[in-house]
Amino acid sequence: MTLNRIMHVEDDESIRLVVEMSLVDVAGFELLSCDGGESALQQVVSFAPQLILLDVMMPKMDGLQTLAALREIPHVADIPVVMMTAKIQDAEKQHYLQCGAVAVLNKPFDPMTLGKQLLAIYQQHTSR
Amino acid sequence: MSQSKRSTQVSERMAALQQRFLTTLPPKAKQISVCWQAIAAGQRSALKELIAVTHQLAGSCGTFGLTVLGEQARAVELMAVRIQAQEHQQDVSHLQSLIRTFCESINGLDTAMVAANTPAQETDVDNAQVWLVIQKQALSLELSHQLSAFGYQVTTFSDFNACQRALETHQPALIFASVRCGNDDESIFEQAEFLHLRREKHIPLLLFSAVDSFELRVQAVRHDVKAFYVSPLDIPLMLGRITHLMSEYSQRQGRVCIIDDDALLAERYALVLQTAGIDACVLTEPEDIIQDIVQYQPDLILMDLYMPRYTGPELAGVIRQYDALQSLPIVYLSSERNHIQQLQAMSFGADDFITKPISDAQLVKAVQVRLARSRELRNLIEKDSLTGLMKHSAIKEAAHVELERARRNRQIVSVVMLDIDHFKQVNDRYGHAIGDLVITTLATLLKQRIRRTDLAGRYGGEEFVVILPDCTLDNARQMMVAILMGFRDIAFHAEGTDFHCTFSAGIAMYGPHTQGDAELLLKQADEAMYLAKTKGRNQIVIADSALD
Known part of the structure; x- marks a missing residue:
């Protein structure tokens, strides 16, 4: 199965716009951008993404809380979640993986290759 | 859609997003300064906000090509995290200097962006707000009248406090003030907050003084005052200066050609200059440079001194063989520190030297200074000396x-x-x-x-x-x-x-x-x-x- 539908959860509007350009214009995916965990939880069932790209540090509901809440929703629990973070410590990245993220991507990222990275992560995940 | 067309569209969109991102930075810098003031006043809760905003910037700046700025934000974030864990006085003063560097970088970017982004429309004349802070009402009225005739919008203030309050929310293009003003005859040099605000907003300041003294003039220089006039005021002279400052403010920064055999390094220099609003292109094929230079019409050439096939002086010599390129400034960028070697290299028609290694900020400054000088020289050649208009x-x-x-x-x-x-x-x-x-x-x-x-x-x-x-x-x-x-x-x-x-x-x-x-x-x-x-x-x- 190929990757088509991606949900992006991020509070910083600048990053949402650049991810939209990167995933829609460069990579050609179908994308739904959410400005926080609450809006993601409301829309995740109807949009039914194949992959969720989730920012770690958000003001109200942070990435880990959002991840935990997503895991509670039937059918949504299986959707691979990729966390995105500006944290550089490895220990923190390991923690996110233990919490159920399939991969952790760094910020800053290269908008020209983000789509390819997500595709590779998705393919690796589904072939397992 | 063809691949190249699509990639052009993507880079156009990326450029638009970058510009948009740049406009979000000055308010962030302001927020960070406010956080710092609270932290300095002992409000530890402000650390949390500082960490949140710098963390976000550490992630986003690099994505928009502002790697250095992203690293600076990261440094602030890490130091704030450290202070949050355990407060050391040394760390706090370190934090202050990191914040200052970061905010200065943002403000530097801001000017470049404004210059590059001002649309070529009459509207920028409409926006030409001039503020007068002058106590003598007769002079204030006369100046308002004359400035209005030139199409400036004039706002007058009778003391520094009123002007400072307005400055907090507005952005005039220029401020003209008396050295002493207000009921208490206060000196402008005692208005630390006013001076700080106007510097932060990059607003040119012109001063007028009833008396002339060396000490006042030195103070004016220290506060980056653009002109100092002594009573009686020569109004036409001052108007000319204001127009010059305004055009300087809105002028494009110029165009630079970088000639270097190390394409990667050259691209990096180009990126650094572009980030500061200077047009830059890279030429790696020496055989084509004349054609490229004629096509690109640069204001300045930045060239490596030692390249494998031809040396810098050889290329400079070739460039100088063309009449149309006689006055094009050529600057060597090289790690050559030997002054005799430098002079020898310059005898082949180059004009200046920038020594490597050089920080990004220094490179931008060095190029800006030389661009400004070359513009002045070209003006002298092409423009009428009395009016500054074309001959x-x-x-x-x-x-x-x-x-x-x-x-x-x-x-x-x-x-x-x-x-x-x-x-x-x-x-x-x-x-x-x-x-x-x-x-x-x-x-x-x-x-x-x-x-x-x-x-x-x-x-x-x-x-x-x-x-x-x-x-x-x-x-x-x-x-x-x-x-x-x-x-x-x-x-x-x-x-x-x-x-x-x-x-x-x-x-x-x-x-x-x-x-x-x-x-x-x-x-x-x-x-x-x-x-x-x-x-x-x-x-x-x-x-x-x-x-x-």
Whole structure:
């Protein structure tokens, strides 16, 4: 199965716009951008993404809380979640993986290759 | 969609997003400064906000190509996290200096962005807000009146406090202030917060003082004051300076060609310069440089001294063989520290040296300084020394170029010929110095009122030409009427009296159905101008041919 539908959860509007350009214009995916965990939880069932790209540090509901809440929703629990973070410590990245993220991507990222990275992560995940 | 078209669209979108991102930075810098003030005042809760905002910037800056800024944000974040865990006085002062560096970087970017992004429209003239902080009401009124005639919007303040409050929410293009002002006769140099705010917002400050002293002048320099005037104020001189500052503010920063065999390094330099709003392109094929330079029309060449096939001086020598490139500044960028070697390299026609290694900020500054100097030099060659407008030959050449451009693009061009009325009488009655003043005043007014894409030149003694691309007769007439009304309003002082001047103007237009060349168009405008003179002067006449 190929990757088509991606949900992006991020509070910083600048990053949402650049991810939209990167995933829609460069990579050609179908994308739904959410400005926080609450809006993601409301829309995740109807949009039914194949992959969720989730920012770690958000003001109200942070990435880990959002991840935990997503895991509670039937059918949504299986959707691979990729966390995105500006944290550089490895220990923190390991923690996110233990919490159920399939991969952790760094910020800053290269908008020209983000789509390819997500595709590779998705393919690796589904072939397992 | 073809791959290349798509990639062009993507890079255009990326560029638009970058510009958009840049506009979000100054408020962030402000937020960070506010956080710092709270932290310095002992409010530890502000650390959390500081960490959140710098964390976000550490992630986003790099994505938008601002790697250095991203690293600076990261440094602030990490230091704030450390202080949050355990407070050491040393760390706190370190945090302060990290924040200062970061905010300075943002403010540096801000200016470049404003310069690159200001649209070439009349609106930037409309926005030309000048603030006056002057206690003497008579002077304040007189200045407001004169500045308004030049199209500036003037706001007056009677003390520094009122001006400071307005400054917190508004952004004037320039502030002109008395050194001492207000009921308590306070000195501007004691207004730390006011001075800080105006510096942070990059607003040029001009000062006026009732007394002249060396100490005051040094203080003015220390506060980056752009001009210092002593009573009695020479108003036309000050107006000229203001127009110059305004145009400097809105001028494009210039274009640089980088010649280096190390493509990666060259690309990096180009990126650094581009981030600061300077156009930069990289040339790696020495054999093609002449063709590329002619095509790209750079204001400056930045060149490596040692390259494998040809040396820098050899390439400089080749560039200098072309007449059109004689005055193009060439600067070597090299790790050569030996001054004798440097001088030897320069004897082949290069002008300057920048020594590697160099930080990004230093490179930008070094290039900006040299670009500004080269612009000044070019102005000296091409511009009329009295008025700063184009010389006769340059404006005539420009008329040809613009007409050809209009012919190719099926557009219109209006040309105005303009002559000051009874100018000989002014010279005879008040002397040449006053005559020159009238001429420079009209020149300043023209520069101020025309659009960025328009061109103005001094055609003869008191005769001017204005070229207005893509401008209808009606718009041209409206623009000239506004200039004539402004000019009429300006009071000149001589021999204890005030007098006013007027001008007559003729307008001709080139359109898709017009025959003839620039020469003919100028002649038609000239004839219309003479008609305006015979009809009683102080008016604008449209050439008959233009109405066909």
